[in-house]
Every structure is written in structure tokens, then in C-alpha cells.
Amino acid sequence: MTKPLSPRTTRELPELDPLLIWTDIPGTSLGVAASGVRKHGRDDLVVFRAPGNAAAVVTRSTAIAAPCRWTRERVPGRIHAIIVNSGNANAATGEQGERDVKTTALRAAELLDCSADEVLVCSTGVIGVPMPMEKVLSGLESAARDMTMSAERAANAILTTDTTLKQAGCLHEGFRVAGIAKGSGMVHPDMGTMLGFLVTDAAVRPQELQDLLQRVTDRTFNAVTVDGDTSTSDTVILQATGTDEPLTPGSSSWRAFELAVEAVCRSLARSIAADGEGASRxxxxxxxxxxxxxxxxxxxxxxxxxxxxxxxxxxxxxxxxxxxxxxxxxxxxxxxxxxxxxxxxxxxxxxxxxxxxxxxxxxxxxxxxxxxxxxxxxxxxxxxxxxxxxxxxxxxxxxxxx
Amino acid sequence: MTKPLSPRTTRELPELDPLLIWTDIPGTSLGVAASGVRKHGRDDLVVFRAPGNAAAVVTRSTAIAAPCRWTRERVPGRIHAIIVNSGNANAATGEQGERDVKTTALRAAELLDCSADEVLVCSTGVIGVPMPMEKVLSGLESAARDMTMSAERAANAILTTDTTLKQAGCLHEGFRVAGIAKGSGMVHPDMGTMLGFLVTDAAVRPQELQDLLQRVTDRTFNAVTVDGDTSTSDTVILQATGTDEPLTPGSSSWRAFELAVEAVCRSLARSIAADGEGASRxxxxxxxxxxxxxxxxxxxxxxxxxxxxxxxxxxxxxxxxxxxxxxxxxxxxxxxxxxxxxxxxxxxxxxxxxxxxxxxxxxxxxxxxxxxxxxxxxxxxxxxxxxxxxxxxxxxxxxxxx
Known part of the structure; x- marks a missing residue:
């Protein structure tokens, strides 16, 4: 009788903490609204507020959506909040799309008391249709007015064809990392399919956070993009709210932190694959x-x-x-x-x-x-x-x- | 009202001749038998006899089947006949698979009065199962005994999951080219999916025939292998039976000949795509x-x-x-x-x-x-x-x- 191969666990990841969620990270708060972009009366707009240094990995597609361009130009750097809508990807919308992102960031900056360059925007949904800006702006005002929403409500509001909420958290050697994601049409990812929002209480310099996020993304979310495709809107953002002395790459604390980020990203990536459109396993x-x-x-x-x-x-x-x-x-x-x-x-x-x-x-x-x-x-x-x-x-x- | 794009026809291909078939090329003959490799009583073994110079393009897969290795070592060169079976791909069969190809070629050489190096072998079907050589050899004997079969019967015998016969012929500026193909699981080609057998009455030197076949295959059959995949057994062979002075590459006759080959390959390639597994269009x-x-x-x-x-x-x-x-x-x-x-x-x-x-x-x-x-x-x-x-x-x- 032939023995099964035993998978080597060369990369021992820390365990997840099912109770640790996005709003558990100090300094964060969430606003949610039903703007009407997606369906009448359905939550579809979120303000993720987590002031700190931020890194982002966005789509490599040459059909990149306007919000991803805006993000690419502002990270790594200091970020205050992210505005996310589901229902319209603001992709293939030309110069009007670029203007709509700027308008959204400017209005959010007024409402949240920061600069427009500290606001990122993520959109997911149909492409080639101009953003219904009246709905977006009124939803944004309503969401920013009450920044006490639950992580579960935010995780639900960003979904499109997903059938399950996607959240993960990890507490490892004192570092807290939590994430919320959406993604479903990922069997061959193509159109506005995957968004991920991660936050940690670690203190990390922007470029070092960026390098870490790219490495971890390659091992996790990019291992779901099964044929190497990315969509017009794919975005993963990691915000670090910590105010202590920044971590030093290569230190043992740094390694513990990176493993915690990877554990969260791996869990979200697996949730996305498992919820692939029509998937039964x-x-x-x-x-x-x-x-x-x-x-x-x-x-x-x-x-x-x-x-x-x-x-x-x-x-x-x-x-x-x-x-x-x-x-x-x-x-x-x-x-x-x-x-x-x-x-x-x-x-x-x-x-x-x-x-x-x-x-x-x-x-x-x-x-x-x-x-x-x-x-x-x-x-x-x-x-x-x-x-x-x-x-x-x-x-x-x-x-x-x- | 926006006008549709009008496709430029930069490459004017000659028309097909629906009446021109494989056996119309001088010097060719076909034998067919029900060897029992595929299903009891169903034609599944063909001897394509067309002595002349031959070229072949075989799979680039590193999981290459034994028959493809044998072909790769013998073309371009002089070839007498090709033995084709459906039902078993003789792939992932190790050294036994290599021996079985040689045994088949040696027996065919005796029966057809040529050398074993002038016999190519193509197999398509399940992989990882040793060839049932008793059935193959007795089918081969039976097929070689009566080399007066029709092209239609041969085209049918090489099919597996295909739902349609695939034949094409072209008469252009005096050159006759005819082909028979099989292929169906080509939506993402992977396993023993595509075989093509072309024959012409042109006289062409082996290496020049090889270069032409590679060029034409890239524009036709390789445009069906939609994600660049090839199977363990993909093979296209072109036999040239002409005995006149060989064509000179670059001449106007050569260009006419290449267009005729391309017209036939393009038609067969389209037939394969249209018959993709489960396809409705x-x-x-x-x-x-x-x-x-x-x-x-x-x-x-x-x-x-x-x-x-x-x-x-x-x-x-x-x-x-x-x-x-x-x-x-x-x-x-x-x-x-x-x-x-x-x-x-x-x-x-x-x-x-x-x-x-x-x-x-x-x-x-x-x-x-x-x-x-x-x-x-x-x-x-x-x-x-x-x-x-x-x-x-x-x-x-x-x-x-x-």
C-alpha cells in the first residue's frame, strides 16, 4: 500500500482569531450607507476610516479603472480613509471617471477632516457606465455622518455576486491584523472581482509596508488569480495605524508581523476561491x-x-x-x-x-x-x-x- | 449610426473544393480496421499510405506521448505511411510505450514493404494505460490487407468525442491539398485532442515542407489551441507525394501552394473549434x-x-x-x-x-x-x-x- 505524500509545512502560519475583526484595531471606525448605486435600500457604500501609513496592490490590467489609478498615485503614503462602493466599477469611463474619483475624494476629505490625497476610492460592479455621482455623494454624506457601524455590516455592503461574508483576524506576538474582502467571479478573474481591506495596529514605514504587502499578496491573493489575470479594479489595501517606533524589517518582530498579515490574507484568499461563481468545492x-x-x-x-x-x-x-x-x-x-x-x-x-x-x-x-x-x-x-x-x-x- | 468595422482580407485564401478528398491525391491509399482498442466492432485503426517527403508538428507538452517522440525523430524526411489508432493515447506509459510504438512500426513496415523508419504512429484516447498490442497488431494486419478504403471511413475511424467528420480539400493553381482531422476537447486542449493528416501532390523538399507546415500551423491549428496549451499527443503531418522537380521557396508557385495548404488547415481548425466539447457556437x-x-x-x-x-x-x-x-x-x-x-x-x-x-x-x-x-x-x-x-x-x- 502506497503512503500518501505528507505536505511539508515549511511556512508555519499563526492561527486565526475568529473573534478579531476590523473594528478591533485601535483608531478605526466604519460608516455604511445605502446609496442606491447597486439596488434601492441595500447597503452599498462604506467609509473605512483608519488613519496611518498605507500600502496597496492594484490590478496590473491595462484596462485599469479610474479609482485604481488614483490609488496607485497615492500609496505607499499616509492615508486617512477609503471610500468603497459596490454596483458600479467606474471602469472604461474615460476622463469623466477620473473626475468622479476626485470629486468623491474631495467631498470625503471635507466630511472626514483630512486632505483629498489621504482618501482612496474603490469601486466594483458593472463597467462602462458613468458613476451616478448624486447617489454616491449623498450616500457618502450619510455614511460619514455615523461612523459607528459594525465590521459585519461593512463586509456585507461591499459584496456583489458573493454568497458569503469574508472576514479574518489574527493576533500574533502582540500584533493585531484584521481584514475584510469581497470576490466571487474569481474562477478566471476578470471584471471588478476582488477587493481587500486590511488594517493593523503595527507601526510600519510606508515603503516597507508596501514591500511586505506585495510579497504576501503574491503568495496569497495572487495565488487565487488562477491564470495570472487581474481585473480592472482588483485592489488590496493595508493600513497600519500604529504610532510607536516603526518596526525594523528583518527583526524577529517584523517576521511575526509578516506572518500575521499572511495568515489573514491566506484565509481571505481561500474564502474567495471557495466562493467562486457557481463553485461547489x-x-x-x-x-x-x-x-x-x-x-x-x-x-x-x-x-x-x-x-x-x-x-x-x-x-x-x-x-x-x-x-x-x-x-x-x-x-x-x-x-x-x-x-x-x-x-x-x-x-x-x-x-x-x-x-x-x-x-x-x-x-x-x-x-x-x-x-x-x-x-x-x-x-x-x-x-x-x-x-x-x-x-x-x-x-x-x-x-x-x- | 455607427458603421461596423469591415475586416480587411489581407490574406486572400483560395476557395475550398468540397469534392476533393484525401484519396484523390495520386499515390495514396487507405486501410481501416476495427481493432477493438476503442469499442468492439467500431472502426478505430487507420493506415494512411502516401509515400513521399513529410513534415510534422507535434505537441510541445513536456508530457509528450511515445508516438510523438517517434515522429519528432523521423521528420522532416521520407515517410511511407502513418498508423493511427483511436481509443488509447499511449501516453504516460513509460518505456513500454516506446517499445510498443517501435513494434507497431516494424510490423507495418513488413506489411507495407518499407522500412520502420518510414512509418509514423499516432495514438489518441485515454492516457496511462498500456497499449493492448495484440488488438493493435491484429487490427493493423487487417487494415493493411485491404488498402482500398474511403476517406470518409478513415475520417470516421480516428474520431473520439468528436460529433462531426472533419475533412477539407483545395485545388489551387494546379496544386491539390487534402486533409482529415480529429479534435473536440479543444476548448482548453489538453489530452490527446487533435490530429491532422494532410497530403498534397506537390513535390517539396523535406526541410522546406517542415518550415511551411510550422508557419501555417501557427496561423491555423495553433490559433485553436486557445490558451497556448497542447496535449500529450497533438500531431499534424503533411505528406507530399509529388515526384516532379521540387518547388522553390519564394516562387509564385510556392506561394500558391502555401495558400492552398493554409486554406485546408484553416478549414480543419475551424471545424475543430466549432465541434468543441459541448459547444453550441x-x-x-x-x-x-x-x-x-x-x-x-x-x-x-x-x-x-x-x-x-x-x-x-x-x-x-x-x-x-x-x-x-x-x-x-x-x-x-x-x-x-x-x-x-x-x-x-x-x-x-x-x-x-x-x-x-x-x-x-x-x-x-x-x-x-x-x-x-x-x-x-x-x-x-x-x-x-x-x-x-x-x-x-x-x-x-x-x-x-x-
Whole structure:
């Protein structure tokens, strides 16, 4: 009997604290309003107020939305608040879109008593439609008037096609990190799909915070963007409200802080993958081997983004041929030395199929999360998360705009 | 009223001759047998006999099947015949797979009176299962015994999940070119999906034939491999049976010959896309602009391979945002100058949405073929073909192996 591969946990992440939420970080407050941009009477506008240094990672798409341009020009730097609306992405809206972002930031600055350059804006929803600015501005006023809303209400207000709230928090060696995210159409992320708002009580210099956020994003949120695509509006922002002496990169405190940020981002990333449009199960891929962590992460993404792998997992079919095919098509070497487990069941050793019990495999693949674990020569290690491909995905996206 | 873009036909291809088939080329003959590899009593083995110089393009996958290795080592060169079976891909079968290819070629050489190095082998079907060699060899004997079969019977015998026969022929300035292909799981090509067998009465030197086939394949069959993936077994072979003075590259005859080959390959490539698993319509993408033809072809493939575009076309939804998103995610520049037509309906001019009649768009997108036509600054030109994403695709691939 062949033993399953045991995933090495080279990166020991701290545990999450399910009770720690965004508003637990000192200096933060939230405002929420139903502006009518999305649906009448439905919360769809949030003011995330957390004065401090901030970093942001925004979409690399050349079809970048106006709010992302504004953000890119202002971080890393000192940020006071973020205005977020769901319902309209303010993308493909030309110069009017740029003006609308500025108008929103100026009005928020007046209401929150800061400068417009300290206000970021995030928008998610349909593209190519001008922002209904009257609704946005009146919603903004209403949200800023009562900054005592709960994290849960804010987490709900930023959703679009999501079916679940996405929150995570971590308390690790004295550092508090909490996050709220949205994202659902992430099976092949494309249109205004993912937003993430993180806040911490750590004190960190802007550029150092930026470098940390980029590293962590590559290992977490970018491991969900299964084919390397990003949307017009993808944005992750990390605000650090701490006022002590800033952390020193490389110190043991710094390492503890980075692990706490990664634990929160990883949890949010997995929530997004699990809530992929129409998804019935989360696909987690762990690749150990290849020359570098980047190579391994790319191989993991190749598996998670294959339509044929997604369909096989949907059918609870331990079809290892699909996984070998995805790796081969992405020019992954040494496939004659591949060890592969699907849902804990060994299916290949040294590239050769080994017998397994089909009904046991069917049962194992019917869980909410299916781990695909590949092991090859080399010391790299990379993860990716995706979801199965279902009728539901086709239905949602065939009638998206109609 | 905005006028639709009119696609420039910079590459005027000759018309196809629907009556010209594989067996019309002098010197060719076909044998077919039901070997039992695929299903009992169903034709599944073909001997394509066409002595002459040959070229081949095989998969670039690192999970390459044993028959493709054998082909790669023998072309360009003189080839007598090709043995093709459907039902088993002889991939991920290790050294036994290599031995089985050699055994097949040796036996074919005895039966057809040539050398084993003049025999190519192509296999398509499940992977990871050793070839049932007794069935293969007895099928081969039976096929070689009666080399008077029809092209239609051969075209049928090589199919797996295909729903239609794929044949094309062209007579242009005295050159005859005919082809037979199979391919269906090409929405994201992955596993033993595409085979093409072309033959011509032209006389061409091996290396020159190889260069031509690679060029034409990049513009045709590789424009169907929507995300650049290739399977373990993808193979296109062109045999030239002519015995006159070989054609001179660059001459006007050579250009006429290349256009005839391209016309046949293009038709077969489109047939494969249209018969994509579960497909209800063909998606044709034409991109005019960008720096080079390669850039334009890559942008066209980005559109054709987007799951979100595929779903929108399935829903007959003129969702131009999905197309802009796919281009943006692939870093296509100058999207603020994009002109876009979907099914002949102008939807963007200079990157800005223009109004269109939704019910007219719905009708136009409900045709069997939907043309997405993008125009940007630059003189490149590239095409790609794909198909919509349907419940049928999910069903076929969820139960593929179960």
C-alpha cells in the first residue's frame, strides 16, 4: 500500500482569531450607507476610516479603472480613509471617471477632516457606465455622518455576486491584523472581482509596508488569480495605524508581523476561491519541487486554472491525466518523476499510475475542499486555490449583463 | 449610426473544393480496421499510405506521448505511411510505450514493404494505460490487407468525442491539398485532442515542407489551441507525394501552394473549434492592430480563451466588458483607442461604449458563428477560433473517466 505524500509545512502560519475583526484595531471606525448605486435600500457604500501609513496592490490590467489609478498615485503614503462602493466599477469611463474619483475624494476629505490625497476610492460592479455621482455623494454624506457601524455590516455592503461574508483576524506576538474582502467571479478573474481591506495596529514605514504587502499578496491573493489575470479594479489595501517606533524589517518582530498579515490574507484568499461563481468545492493545490518557489507557484496555478481539472473535481473524478496534462502543457519538467496525491489518495509515483480504489476516491473527492498535492525533484514550494467548474458558473456568466 | 468595422482580407485564401478528398491525391491509399482498442466492432485503426517527403508538428507538452517522440525523430524526411489508432493515447506509459510504438512500426513496415523508419504512429484516447498490442497488431494486419478504403471511413475511424467528420480539400493553381482531422476537447486542449493528416501532390523538399507546415500551423491549428496549451499527443503531418522537380521557396508557385495548404488547415481548425466539447457556437476572433501579427494573434487568443467571454457568447450577451477585460488582463496597450464589433454590431469606438439595440444584438449573437472583431492602432493582424462554454462541456469533462 502506497503512503500518501505528507505536505511539508515549511511556512508555519499563526492561527486565526475568529473573534478579531476590523473594528478591533485601535483608531478605526466604519460608516455604511445605502446609496442606491447597486439596488434601492441595500447597503452599498462604506467609509473605512483608519488613519496611518498605507500600502496597496492594484490590478496590473491595462484596462485599469479610474479609482485604481488614483490609488496607485497615492500609496505607499499616509492615508486617512477609503471610500468603497459596490454596483458600479467606474471602469472604461474615460476622463469623466477620473473626475468622479476626485470629486468623491474631495467631498470625503471635507466630511472626514483630512486632505483629498489621504482618501482612496474603490469601486466594483458593472463597467462602462458613468458613476451616478448624486447617489454616491449623498450616500457618502450619510455614511460619514455615523461612523459607528459594525465590521459585519461593512463586509456585507461591499459584496456583489458573493454568497458569503469574508472576514479574518489574527493576533500574533502582540500584533493585531484584521481584514475584510469581497470576490466571487474569481474562477478566471476578470471584471471588478476582488477587493481587500486590511488594517493593523503595527507601526510600519510606508515603503516597507508596501514591500511586505506585495510579497504576501503574491503568495496569497495572487495565488487565487488562477491564470495570472487581474481585473480592472482588483485592489488590496493595508493600513497600519500604529504610532510607536516603526518596526525594523528583518527583526524577529517584523517576521511575526509578516506572518500575521499572511495568515489573514491566506484565509481571505481561500474564502474567495471557495466562493467562486457557481463553485461547489474549493480546490487547493500544493506543488513541492522545481527550482524556485515561483516556479512551484506557477505550476500550482496551472493545475488550479485548468478547466479540465476543474470539471474532473466537479465530477469527483480522480482523473490524474488532467493534472499531468496541465503540467505538461506549461512545460513543467521531470514529469517522469512526479508523485501525485489527489484528496490524500496516491495516484502516481515516479510518473507511473498506481492502482487505487475508485469508490474510496469518489468519496474523498466529494469533500468541500480537495487537495491536489504534487511532488517533484527540486526545493521549491508553491500553492494555489481555485474551485470546480459547474453549470452554475456558466449560468451566472451567460446572463451576467442580459 | 455607427458603421461596423469591415475586416480587411489581407490574406486572400483560395476557395475550398468540397469534392476533393484525401484519396484523390495520386499515390495514396487507405486501410481501416476495427481493432477493438476503442469499442468492439467500431472502426478505430487507420493506415494512411502516401509515400513521399513529410513534415510534422507535434505537441510541445513536456508530457509528450511515445508516438510523438517517434515522429519528432523521423521528420522532416521520407515517410511511407502513418498508423493511427483511436481509443488509447499511449501516453504516460513509460518505456513500454516506446517499445510498443517501435513494434507497431516494424510490423507495418513488413506489411507495407518499407522500412520502420518510414512509418509514423499516432495514438489518441485515454492516457496511462498500456497499449493492448495484440488488438493493435491484429487490427493493423487487417487494415493493411485491404488498402482500398474511403476517406470518409478513415475520417470516421480516428474520431473520439468528436460529433462531426472533419475533412477539407483545395485545388489551387494546379496544386491539390487534402486533409482529415480529429479534435473536440479543444476548448482548453489538453489530452490527446487533435490530429491532422494532410497530403498534397506537390513535390517539396523535406526541410522546406517542415518550415511551411510550422508557419501555417501557427496561423491555423495553433490559433485553436486557445490558451497556448497542447496535449500529450497533438500531431499534424503533411505528406507530399509529388515526384516532379521540387518547388522553390519564394516562387509564385510556392506561394500558391502555401495558400492552398493554409486554406485546408484553416478549414480543419475551424471545424475543430466549432465541434468543441459541448459547444453550441463557433467564436471567431479577428484582431487588427498592435505591433506584429504575433501580438495580434496572441490578443485574439486571449479573447477566445476567456471563460467569461465564452459564457457571454453562450448567453448571446454582447458583453463587451468581458472582451476589454480579457485584453487588459493580457496587457494589451491602447485600449482607450479600441474599436470593437460583436457579431457585426459596433459596441465600442475609441474605447468608449456606443449605444446599440439589445434585441438586435441578441439575434446577431444567436447565430452558429459569432465574429468578435477588434481594431486598434498598429498594423498587425491575427485570428483565433474557440467556442462557447456550456453545461455540455462541464458534463462531458466531469464524467470523462468515471
Amino acid at each position: 474549493l480546490i487547493s493545490v500544493l506543488v513541492e519541487g522545481l527550482q524556485t518557489d515561483e516556479d512551484a507557484a506557477e505550476a500550482a496555478r496551472a493545475i488550479a486554472s485548468s478547466n479540465l481539472v476543474k470539471c474532473a473535481v466537479h465530477g469527483a473524478d480522480a482523473n490524474w491525466g488532467r493534472i499531468v496534462g496541465a503540467l505538461g502543457a506549461h512545460s513543467v519538467p521531470d514529469l517522469d518523476q512526479l508523485d501525485l496525491d489527489i484528496a490524500g489518495i496516491p495516484v502516481l509515483r515516479c510518473g507511473q499510475p498506481i492502482p487505487f480504489d475508485e469508490s474510496e476516491a469518489k468519496r474523498a473527492l466529494s469533500q468541500d475542499e480537495v487537495l491536489i498535492h504534487a511532488h517533484m525533484p527540486g526545493s521549491g514550494r508553491g500553492e494555489a486555490w481555485g474551485c470546480d467548474l459547474t453549470h452554475g458558473y456558466v449560468d451566472i456568466n451567460a446572463r451576467y449583463r442580459s | 463557433l467564436i471567431s476572433v479577428l484582431v487588427e492592430g498592435l505591433q506584429t501579427d504575433e501580438d495580434a494573434a496572441e490578443a485574439a487568443r486571449a479573447i477566445a480563451s476567456s471563460n467569461l467571454v465564452k459564457c457571454a457568447v453562450h448567453g448571446a450577451d454582447a458583453n463587451w466588458g468581458r472582451i476589454v477585460g480579457a485584453l487588459g488582463a493580457h496587457s494589451v496597450p491602447d485600449l482607450d483607442q479600441l474599436d470593437l464589433d460583436i457579431a457585426g454590431i459596433p459596441v465600442l469606438r475609441c474605447g468608449q461604449p456606443i449605444p446599440f439595440d439589445e434585441s438586435e444584438a441578441k439575434r446577431a449573437l444567436s447565430q452558429d458563428e459569432v465574429l468578435i472583431h477588434a481594431h486598434m492602432p498598429g498594423s498587425g493582424r491575427g485570428e483565433a477560433w474557440g467556442c462557447d462554454l456550456t453545461h455540455g462541456y462541464v458534463d462531458i469533462n466531469a464524467r470523462y473517466r468515471s
